[in-house]
Amino acid sequence: MKKIGVLTSGGDAPGMNAAVRAVVRKAIFHGMEVAGIYHGYQGLINGNIENLDVGDVGDIIQRGGTMLHSARCLEFKTEEGQRKAISQLKEHGIEGLVVIGGDGSYRGALALSKLGFPSVGVPGTIDNDIPGTDYTIGFDTALNTIIESIDKIRDTATSHERSFIIEVMGRDAGDLALWAGLAGGAETILIPEVPSDIDGLVRRLEQGYERGKKHSIIIVAEGVMSAGELATLLKEKADIETRVSVLGHIQRGGSPTGRDRVLASQLGAKAVEVLMEDRGGVAIGIRNHQVVDYELSEAFNKAHKAELSMYTLSQELSI
Incomplete structure (x- = not known):
């Protein structure tokens, strides 16, 4: 291939910029041209496409978010919209596409590949929920952001002897809650992969109070229920007073960790190598510390699984 394109889609994740940088510079190193597609699939349909040079991706490796921006696009979910996108790609001389994003972004890349346009998916999502790869770009940064928040909230919980949710x-995936809860020493973790046992949670809190525990931290993934809903349940069931903190979009922002910068660089470069081999319909990932590629369809044929051994461990350590 002589020219490839790169876009970011879906929710932003720290490290996306590092991946874009890797795609652009790896391709240029091998004598290829690179076009940046702005505002995701919507920008692709609209022809919001510009050539990128080495300097255009300078000083972005440390920045969160995505310099290419992101947007939702209902039109791209239709075959007509997908064919419009391919028409724009061909009009700009682009022969292959790197898509950096999560589940929805992968579906778009697979759709383009099925229509004959070589596309490669690079996993960029803080949820760490893409099957076929051990980790996704942005997960480590978001995890550390949550842990920092837990540590700060615990200071207040200790000072005022209160329980915080x-x-x-x-x-749909509890990796952030699970990893952050274990790393932050949370007394209880609620994730989508494990049925919620509110009565069991009440018993754990009451047992803690009986042995003199004055405060606790409860982590709940948004896919289970809201923190406010859980607070109401605890009040109604056992008259347990709690305070609520919803971290929200702070989890998506911030400068990517070293781990995410390295991962993004490796995966972005590998995507270019796959396109250099004239292959499409491929996803890039990391398994057992090795960068791999596999069929994009595999990301939809398998379900993401949380490491439930960590869930058990968190319960054992929070007695």
Whole structure:
């Protein structure tokens, strides 16, 4: 291929810029041209496309978010919209596409590949919920942001001898809640992958109070219920007073960690290598510390699974 394109889609994740940088510079190093597609699939349909040079991606490796911006696009979900996108790609001389994003972004890349346009998916989402890869770009940064917040909230919980419920992101996947809860020493973690046992939670809190525990931290993934709903349940069931903190979009922002910068650089570069081999319909990931590529369809044929051994461990350590 002589020219490829790169876009970011879906929710932003720290490290996306590092991945864009890797795609652009790896391709240029091998004598290819690169076009940046702004505002995701919507920008692709609208032809919001500009050539990128080495200097255009300078000083972005440390920045959160995405310099290419992101947007939702209902039109792209239709075959007509997808064919419009391919027409724009061909009009700009683009022969292959790197898509950096999560589940919805992967579906778009797979749709383009099925229509004959080589596309490669790079996992960029803080939820860490893409099957086929051990980690996604942005997960480590978001995790550390949550841990920092837990540490600060625990200071107040200790000072005022109160129980706090902290709501974190994770609509269908509990990795952020699970990892942050274990790392932050939370007494209880609620994730979508494990049925919620509110009565069991009440018992754990009451047992803690009986042995003199004055405060506790409860982590709940947004896909289970809201922190406010959980606070209401605890009040109604056992007259337990709690305070609520919803971390929200603070989890998506911030300068990416070293781990995310390295991961993004590795995966972005690998995506270019795949396109250089004239292959499409491929996802890039990391398994057992090795960068791999696999069929994009595999990301939809398998379900993401949380490490439930960590869930068990968190319960054992929070007695």
